[in-house]
Amino acid sequence: MAPADVTATTVRHLDEHTGAAVRLDGWVYNSRSSGKLGFLMLRDGTGIVQCVLSKKDVGEEAFAVFEGLTQESSLSVWGTVQQDDRAPGGYEIHADGLTLHQLAENYPITPKEHGTAFLMDHRHLWLRSRRQHAIMLVRHEIIRAIRDFLDSNDFILVDTPIITPNAVEGTTTLFGLDYFDRSAFLTQSGQLYNEANAMALRNVYCFGPTFRAEKSKTRRHLTEFWMVEPEMAYCDLEGNMQWAEKLVASVVQRVLEVNGEQLKVLERNLPPLEAIKVPFPRMSYTEAVELLNGKGVDFEWGGDFGGGDETIISETSDQPILVHRFPAAIKAFYMKLDADDPRQALGMDILAPEGYGEIVGGGQREEDLDKLLKRLREENLSEETYQWYLDLRRYGSVPHSGFGMGIERVVAWICGLPHVRETIAFPRMINRVEP
RNA sequence: UCCGGAGUAGCUCAAUUGGUAGAGCGGGUGGCUGUUAACCACUAGGUUGGGGGUUCGAGUCCCUCCUCCGGAGCCA
Structure with missing residues (x-):
């Protein structure tokens, strides 16, 4: 002793x-x-x-x-x-x-090279390694920076339910669950509840796990991931974009201030992060389509961008890019239509530089009851299950906006990682629920 | 679901045209008072992903199944 x-x-x-x-x-x-x-x-x-x-x-x-x-x-x-x-x-x-x-038994992870499959099988031990340790510290600081930014700007944290009765967006696949002899789902977004909370508390955010049962096999996808979703009452698309870019910039700034040691362990190239500052460049969807066509990409107005398209758009700047005003047909029913051109909706995405792609998605919500009902019907969604949501348009409806930011994608970008699976302690992917 | 790639020692990999399966790390034993993924010597360790086929002979060629990785679609 x-x-x-x-x-x-x-x-x-x-x-x-x-x-x-x-x-x-x-x-x-x-x-x-x-x-x-x-x-x-x-x-x-x-x-x-x-x-x-x-x-x-x-x-x-x-x-x-x-x-x-x-x-x-x-x-x-x-x-x-x-x-x-x-x-x-x-x-x-x-x-x-x-x-x-x-006295430890023969430890499986040796101070030599290993493949990712082996390391993922030993994720519970892999977390002890210097590199994984650094990533977890940066993730922690990113989450803290997000909360500090929102808290110091009078946003109120209001948790939204993880078990939900219906889909927020009709298209995405949900994990179903047996809920006392009726069906329920794991949430894919807290947004609809956020809107109710914003009408009660003005500027709010939720921060929790999100689930998507998509059979995605890419470096940017997990089936369980964490998302922060701010929602602001009396806020339009432009205000929404300003909140989002300020949040992203402040998070990057914080990590640069606090996590120099970790970024060094991760061998992160710093100048691209040090260059990040508001305002981020804006590009409308229509301008992006023109850009793609100018580069010889066969892309028609109305389609959704693929990974390669996003890369081309990203490469126009070393800043994150705010892409806004998408075709309404490819966006969710609750998105407000553009008064200047009703073919398009007041949505916005932020594309991170260095090929990391979409880290933020959001927009201005439709606050008019009749227009929202029309969109619901067009999408063949059940009016009955959305009655409470429609109530928000019956009792003091106001312009409001919000966005979601995917934590794992932000961590991957800031750490310079090739894959989001290393950004969370125990990743859940299409082929992995263990350990 | 589709396209491409890969499965050989605990791990990372090698093995010429089809001809005796090897190395480094890790493990074990011994040595070394300033090491930096320490080093040196010795040593143990294999149903080559599963099944079937061709052949005198298959890690290698053919069929099939499984698993993993990368990409597409979809998205944060």
Whole structure:
């Protein structure tokens, strides 16, 4: 056991203890030995530090324990914190002793290369690696930045239900569920409820898991993902776009301020992130179609953009691009039609740069009861199930707007990851519900 | 669902025209007082994804099934 006068701390706070005796509780990341001198890379969840053990300092017995350590064994080490340029990270512990908590069995993830399928099968252990650790820290900071931005702008967090009776958008596939002898679904968006909440609390947001039973097999899709959805009363499309771009820019700024170390671990190229600033360039759907046609792409007005189309649009700027005013036919029934051209709806998407594509989608909602009813009927949706939603247009209807931002896509973009599966601790995909 | 690619040791991969399945890492044993994915020596480890076929002989050729990866559609 460590002497009583030794302070327990974490790797994150080592710089506050230079020259002092501390105890660290953690796991073996790696270890090396040159006979009577041992090097132990200790991981404690906040960071990794090198501990130096000499046989003459720790004694025969403790040194024998060190020599028997396996990767990921849990232990406590105590000793003196010293600055040393030879140590990764600049600090190291000159150990006085150690206590083993559990000797780990042969650890499957070795300090060599592995394929993603193997790593995903061992996701519960993979999370301990330096790279995954960095991603989780950035994800945490992104979520915190989102909440800080919205909270400090008088948005109220109101949670919306995960179990819902009907589809928000008719087209998308939902996970069904048996709900006491009737059917129900896992939500694909909190938006309809957000609209009710906005009429009660003005500017609101929900932040929770979202489910889509689409058989998508791409680097941008999960079946369970997290989305933040702000919804603003008395807000039009232009106001909506301004909120969205300010949110995105503030999140990027925060990660640059806080997560320099993590971005370095991830080898993220910083200049493209440092360049992000409001206002983002705007491009109407019609302008985007003209752009595509000008580039020789065979694309007719009225269709939806594919991944390749989005890339071409993205490449016109090193900023995220706000694409707005889409054909009404490809958008949801609740989207407000453009008074200047009723063929198009007041929707907007934000396309992230560097090929990351859509990270935000939203728009102005239809606040007129008759127009909304007409759209409902055109889409063959049940008026009965939407009665409560229609009530919002009967009792003090106002212009309002909102958007959803996909957390995993934002994390993938900011971290520079090739696939969203690494942006969440336990990804759910078409071929994976385990671990 | 469609198109393309891949399944060989615990992991990452190699194996010439069809001719004795190998290496590195990890594991085990021993050595080393400043290592940086440490290094050195020795050692154990295989139904080559499953099934069927061609052949004197199949990891290699043919058929079939399974799984995974990438892309498309759809979307955040």
